[in-house]
Amino acid sequence: MKMQDGLSEFLERQLRNRYGLSSADYQVLAHLSETPEGRLRSFELGRLLRWEKSRLSQHLGRMQNRGLVSRERCPSDQRGAVVVITPRGSDLIKVAAPQHVADVRDVLIDHLTAAEMAVLVTIGDKVGERLAALEREQ
Amino acid sequence: MKMQDGLSEFLERQLRNRYGLSSADYQVLAHLSETPEGRLRSFELGRLLRWEKSRLSQHLGRMQNRGLVSRERCPSDQRGAVVVITPRGSDLIKVAAPQHVADVRDVLIDHLTAAEMAVLVTIGDKVGERLAALEREQ
DNA sequence: ACCGTCTGGTTGACATGTTAACCAAGTGCC
DNA sequence: GGCACTTGGTTAACATGTCAACCAGACGGT
Structure with a gap:
């Protein structure tokens, strides 16, 4: 349990200090950037992250305000939202990911x-x- | 990382559903109940838990409102606070601890x-x- | 077509954690 | 003693997570 807490806290702090990202932000951007188009249906993202839908909705709202993602209506399902990574989000994750992996190795x-x-x-x-x-x- | 998240989430949920305790509450009560008097200086508790002092202060305030702990002024240091486990807190942890340990075994x-x-x-x-x-x- | 149910998503109220500022009491040095 | 610095603790403002309620669009049986 201590190892658990120590690892998360360390990795969280590195991400936050270096790039202003929480690990939640990181995971969202990572999943988006792994798709060819940089876009995912909201509920798909939720399934991948195993997040409750309200958490996802709130978090995406904040990330949208910071210009990391944007949301579009889904053409095939009028209820749906499609989450799209912005150029800014894409640039950030491209820099942050290798460093994050290096941190995991290091620790x-x-x-x-x-x-x-x-x-x-x-x-x-x-x-x-x-x-x-x-x-x-x- | 997934194991990490899965374990904490499961254990957290068990504690919350069965006893209305968060794992933060649990850790506070566990440390207090391990002392002979059921009392600890606030900063000692903070050191044991590796919590920031403001987090500790806020959390103890909430636990006090719920009747799980109480706070007294420290006689030897006028700044200080002593955290004391209440009978209710003590009863709770006595029931919750064995079950929690069993959960950890189980999973x-x-x-x-x-x-x-x-x-x-x-x-x-x-x-x-x-x-x-x-x-x-x- | 119509109606009950399910699904995707948002919102509000609240619990928790972090940072920074603050206050008051100890401590050390002159 | 007096004064700077440290230490223990609280508070306010804000970021994040949870639950419950809600809404609108899809879906399925009739």
Whole structure:
């Protein structure tokens, strides 16, 4: 648990200090920039991030005010919104992503042996399994 | 990272649904209940939790309103506050703690071999080391 | 076509966390 | 003693997350 908190706090702070991004912002931009068009339906983004819809809506509103994304009406579904990454958002993520990856290496990956890394992945999978099972049960 | 988020979210939700406690509340009560008198200087609690002082102050205010803790002036330092767990807080944590531990087993520990557990501890230590080193550097 | 239900999304009220400013009491040095 | 500096703690303003209520458009059975 301490490792958990320490890692998130460190990574969050790096992103915020260097680029003015929260890790929430980062994840939104990362997902958008991974699509060929830099655009996603709102609910798709929500599914990818596993965020509640109200959180997504509020967060996108703030990111829109800061000029990182914009929203368009969806032509095929009149209810829908399409989220589009702006040039500014795109530039930011292009700079921030490599540095963020470097930070993760610096504070975690570089200090693990291949065997340790493998075990960590196994543990992640097992926990993911268990959580998914609990979610199906409920 | 996903494991991280999934675990915290699950544990947080269990605590909240069953006892109306956030994990922040839980940690405060846990630390208090571990002292013989159920009381701690505010800044001691802050050091243990690694919380900023304003966060601590705000959170204790809310917990006080809910009757989980109370605050007294410190006799030896007129600036100081002593945080005391109330009977209600004490009862709550006595019920919540075993269940919380059981949840952690259920979703993590029970699914790991002894070897995996050992590696996880090693990784935690290494990351802790690295973060502490970065903090000393700053 | 019509109506009940589901789905995508927004909003308001509230809980929580961060930063910066502030205040009052200790501490150290002259 | 007096004065600068540090320390413990609170507060205000703001960013973020949650829940519940709401609205409008889609969808399915009749």
